[in-house]
Amino acid sequence: xxxxxxxxxxxxxxxxxxxxxxxxxxxxxxxxxxxxxxxxxxxxxxxxxxxxxxxxxxxxxxxxxxxxxxxxxxxxxxxxxxxxxxxxxxxxxxxxxxxxxxxxxxxxxxxxxxxxxxxxxxxxxxxxxxxxxxxxxxxxxxxxxxxxxxxxxxxxxxxxxxxxxxxxxxxxxxxxxxxxxxxxxxxxxxxxxxxxxxxxxxxxxxxxxxxxxxxxxxxxxxxxxxxxxxxxxxxxxxxxxxxxxxxxxxxxxxxxxxxxxxxxxxxxxxxxxxxxxxxxxxxxxxxxxxxxxxxxxxxxxxxxxxxxxxxxxxxxxxxxxxxxxxxxxxxxxxxxx
Amino acid sequence: xxxxxxxxxxxxxxxxxxxxxxxxxxxxxxxxxxxxxxxxxxxxxxxxxxxxxxxxxxxxxxxxxxxxxxxxxxxxxxxxxxxxxxxxxxxxxxxxxxxxxxxxxxxxxxxxxxxxxxxxxxxxxxxxxxxxxxxxxxxxxxxxxxxxxxxxxxxxxxxxxxxxxxxxxxxxxxxxxxxxxxxxxxxxxxxxxxxxxxxxxxxxxxxxxxxxxxxxxxxxxxxxxxxxxxxxxxxxxxxxxxxxxxxxxxxxxxxxxxxxxxxxxxxxxxxxxxxxxxxxxxxxxxxxxxxxxxxxxxxxxxxxxxxxxxxxxxxxxxxxxxxxxxxxxxxxxxxxxxxx
Numbered sequence: 047x048x049x050x051x052x053x054x055x056x057x058x059x060x061x062x063x064x065x066x067x068x069x070x071x072x073x074x075x076x077x078x079x080x081x082x083x084x085x086x087x088x089x090x091x092x093x094x095x096x097x098x099x100x101x102x103x104x105x106x107x108x109x110x111x112x113x114x115x116x117x118x119x120x121x122x123x124x125x126x127x128x129x130x131x132x133x134x135x136x137x138x139x140x141x142x143x144x145x146x147x148x149x150x151x152x153x154x155x156x157x158x159x160x161x162x163x164x165x166x167x168x169x170x171x172x173x174x175x176x177x178x179x180x181x182x183x184x185x186x187x188x189x190x191x192x193x194x195x196x197x198x199x200x201x202x203x204x205x206x207x208x209x210x211x212x213x214x215x216x217x218x219x220x221x222x223x224x225x226x227x228x229x230x231x232x233x234x235x236x237x238x239x240x241x242x243x244x245x246x247x248x249x250x251x252x253x254x255x256x257x258x259x260x261x262x263x264x265x266x267x268x269x270x271x272x273x274x275x276x277x278x279x280x281x282x283x284x285x286x287x288x289x290x291x292x293x294x295x296x297x298x299x300x301x302x303x304x305x306x307x308x309x310x311x312x313x314x315x316x317x318x319x320x321x322x323x324x325x326x327x328x329x330x331x332x333x334x335x336x337x338x339x340x341x342x343x344x345x346x347x348x349x350x351x352x353x354x355x356x357x358x359x360x361x362x363x364x365x366x367x368x369x370x371x372x373x374x375x376x377x378x379x380x381x382x383x
Numbered sequence: 384x385x386x387x388x389x390x391x392x393x394x395x396x397x398x399x400x401x402x403x404x405x406x407x408x409x410x411x412x413x414x415x416x417x418x419x420x421x422x423x424x425x426x427x428x429x430x431x432x433x434x435x436x437x438x439x440x441x442x443x444x445x446x447x448x449x450x451x452x453x454x455x456x457x458x459x460x461x462x463x464x465x466x467x468x469x470x471x472x473x474x475x476x477x478x479x480x481x482x483x484x485x486x487x488x489x490x491x492x493x494x495x496x497x498x499x500x501x502x503x504x505x506x507x508x509x510x511x512x513x514x515x516x517x518x519x520x521x522x523x524x525x526x527x528x529x530x531x532x533x534x535x536x537x538x539x540x541x542x543x544x545x546x547x548x549x550x551x552x553x554x555x556x557x558x559x560x561x562x563x564x565x566x567x568x569x570x571x572x573x574x575x576x577x578x579x580x581x582x583x584x585x586x587x588x589x590x591x592x593x594x595x596x597x598x599x600x601x602x603x604x605x606x607x608x609x610x611x612x613x614x615x616x617x618x619x620x621x622x623x624x625x626x627x628x629x630x631x632x633x634x635x636x637x638x639x640x641x642x643x644x645x646x647x648x649x650x651x652x653x654x655x656x657x658x659x660x661x662x663x664x665x666x667x668x669x670x671x672x673x674x675x676x677x678x679x680x681x682x683x684x685x686x687x688x689x690x691x692x693x694x695x696x697x698x699x700x701x702x703x704x705x706x707x708x709x710x711x712x713x714x715x716x717x718x719x720x721x722x723x
Contacts, residue, residue, distance in 0.1 A: 061649075061652075064655075065652075065653075065654035065655065075556070075557060075559065076556075076557045076558050076559055078558075078559070078664070078667060078668065078671075079558040079559075079626065079627060079668075079671075082646060082649075082664075082668060083645050083646055083648075083649035084649065085664045085667075085668075086646055086649045086650040086661055086664045086665060086668075087649040087650065087652050087655040087656065087661065088655050088656050089655070089656030089657070089660030089661060089663065089664055090660065090663060090664055090667070091656070091660065092656065093664075095559045095563075095564065096564060097525070097528035097556060097559075097561075097564035097565060098495045098496070098525045098526060098528055098529060098556050098557075099528045099529055099530060100529075101529075101530045101531075102530060125494075126494065126495075128494070129494065129496070129529070129531070163415060163416055164415025164416045164467070164478070165415070165416030165417055165478070166416065166476075166477060166478040166480060166481050166493070167476075167481070168480065168481060168492070168493045168494065169416070169417070169480070169493060222624075222626075223624075223626060224416065224417055225415070225416060225417075226624070227409075227417070227418070227622065227623050227624020227625075228624045228629060228638075229409075229410060229412055229624065231410065231411055231412025232412040232415065355476070357475060357476045358415075358416070358464075358467060358473075358475060358476055358477055358478030358481065359415075359467030359468075359475035359476070359478075360415050360467060361467065362467070362475060362476070
């Protein structure tokens, strides 16, 4: 068993995919630096730096994928996907349907996401619910190195568009780039089990749409994704000391959603707490409630999400993003109420 | 018309010292997140901003601090914003990439290219509501490759909007050499929209002042937009703590040793590109590091130092002005650190 950081695990899986399949190429801004190890191994034809022209190069990734390549296209931060949204919303997501199922767009859009380092509301969003809202797009958000590599391989092999989001509290190079900048004077709440961990010697795809159960408990079911899973696990430890036992589900993919696991685990406790770093309104947290209710499962329900534009100031941001205390408070409300 | 070089120098020095203070606070961990400084762009900002009057609007990029300081936004409120205090310019909600001053019609954005459309909208409002006023877009040559920037140039020219596009060419799109991802040249690109485009040395504040004065006067008189293309430098990298800069300056440090080991391993791994392609990649990275080192060298152009040199024949006046600005910045710094 080897131990890799979250970022190394993704790169390891991409290395494997690129070595095995010459149609896998990477392009995006600053790729020769951000992916310089791949650039050195696979050369400038397969690892290309683009101009800052997201609308064009993400659109190009869609048609390149239709014409036989398997592009991994990078927009740095998911916030910047706004500039390229038409390519995803009206093209990548629609090709298969419009062509009567005859033409597919097997591309991966890779981006960093998430907050916790004081960079303001234009660089720290997660947006996975917003993206998953669009039929035809898959959205994956790993929380461990093993899932990061496995889901990246699955995303590359998938025959449709997949948005692959790596959280900056897990991917050390992004946190260094955006948050630390080589400073020793700033601290971040990095979940250790997410930042580094065991990975397989050879990567196998982690199936899209399959949640992982990270903890078992009889009193309530916490459903989360990304860094929220680690916050939920920390909260569950604290809750256990107060005699409240929580299950924690790591969705791993927002779309497709593992409805079977969600319903089974929710029915088991009858209490559901969603921990979602994405915006609260019209998003994943509401969708989860709908899925459970539509299945006829009566539940008590709470959610801990991001309710407004993420403030720049660290002390304000810390209150806005889902944190351990907010999760504990909501869980206690559920188990008492 | 001749510019008041002393006044311009004062603005530039103030901005430089302010941002150097910001850098120290950031390094001390008192300012969070990324920090993109406008050090190296002071002559461009000063030469343009000094022509603006009440009612003119500013669309800024991620290096918005110098233009805002020069436009008259309270430096203390900017600094307290960067420190995340509730009495900062934006209540601690914005940070350095999202500075807004409605009183100055000045708005920033961290999305590359966003100042183009923003300036167009400000110019439409100027045309409709405040005839004779103008709007200015500041952006880099990297942003010139955004579709929205080219669309904005088209729109501004087609509608003859009172707008000045100010393209600050520091040669870098984050860590990509802009030349390598830019086809044609930006002057011809701007001219193809039918607007005047002026190329100048962005380290020469007098040249900027002259060109901007003419372009802004034209815009006020209903003659439509212009494009100012000014070369400048980026000595602090894309942002503080810039990885490329670290790699270039301390290639043999412990941290970089780890980075380099991965690179060497990747270079040597089986399966992949032919050796010639790999060597090209290695040369590309080495060339970037050399270019970065060049931009940090003692002979690299510095707009503040350049003007200082030409004004320092009047030693007494220079000493007084320097003392005044240093004192102001020290006072701001002292007040900024008082807890809310």
